[in-house]
Amino acid sequence: EVQLVESGGGLIQPGGSLRLSCAASGFSVSSTYMTWVRQAPGKGLEWVSAIYSGGSSYYADSVKGRFAISRDHSRNTLYLQMNSLRADDTAVYYCARSPREGYPGDYWGQGTLVTVSS
Amino acid sequence: DIQMTQSPSSLSASVGDRVTLTCRASQDISTSLAWFQQKPGKAPKSLIYAASSLQSGVPSKFIGSGSGTDFTLTISSLQPEDFATYYCQQYYRYPWTFGQGTKLEI
Numbered sequence A: 001e002v003q004l005v006e007s008g009g010g011l012i013q014p015g016g017s018l019r020l021s022c023a024a025s026g027f028s029v030s031s032t033y034m035t036w037v038r039q040a041p042g043k044g045l046e047w048v049s050a051i052y053s054g055g056s057s058y059y060a061d062s063v064k065g066r067f068a069i070s071r072d073h074s075r076n077t078l079y080l081q082m083n084s085l086r087a088d089d090t091a092v093y094y095c096a097r098s099p100r101e102g103y104p105g106d107y108w109g110q111g112t113l114v115t116v117s118s
Numbered sequence B: 001d002i003q004m005t006q007s008p009s010s011l012s013a014s015v016g017d018r019v020t021l022t023c024r025a026s027q028d029i030s031t032s033l034a035w036f037q038q039k040p041g042k043a044p045k046s047l048i049y050a051a052s053s054l055q056s057g058v059p060s061k062f063i064g065s066g067s068g069t070d071f072t073l074t075i076s077s078l079q080p081e082d083f084a085t086y087y088c089q090q091y092y093r094y095p096w097t098f099g100q101g102t103k104l105e106i
Helices: none
Strands: A003-007 A010-012 A018-025 A034-039 A045-051 A057-059 A067-072 A077-082 A091-097 A112-116 B004-007 B010-012 B019-025 B033-038 B045-049 B062-067 B070-075 B085-090 B102-105
Touching (some): A003 A091, A018 A034, A018 A091, A018 A112, A034 A077, A045 A067, A045 B085, A057 A067, A077 A091, B004 B085, B019 B033, B019 B085, B019 B102, B070 B085
Parallel strands (some): A010 A112
Antiparallel strands (some): A003 A018, A018 A077, A034 A091, A045 A057, A067 A077, A091 A112, B004 B019, B033 B045, B085 B102
């Protein structure tokens, strides 16, 4: 059974760094197209980043240069390293697995809340 | 970036009704369009991909159609569990973008 469990969220000061984790089971993150999507409180969905099985990655303009997506085959975990955090990065962050490369996620985690505030 | 515009922003309906939600892209995205359902405090749930393909396990009461710039999601025989917010998303070109959502209310 496919399962995704995000962790690593919390309260962080502006300018700080945080690494989100997405632990997967039922499939291999290393051979699967994965994405991160976020949702600010009371707002809509915003695509953040994606990584192909071959390692190519893409980012939203709003996070480019500050966030980095990666994965660990041995831990079967997807990561999102977030640096230079700003108040407008405050959101619930979801990871999602896609059934094929370049397609939206069919399985989503429950999300982890990141709050950027002093 | 490709802009996605959903209409209406909110919609009131009754149990048993059939409703149609609309999503318009700012440029041609072929059929690279997905629909998601989200309930308060929950993760989005994938309903439709490739504009009209039903995700595994999703009931056939959800019907997606369209291509190019204009897309619709039709939900028939509304049940209480169908009242939620629905989002469309284009995956034709990065950055992927979502519509602002349509809130379906009783």
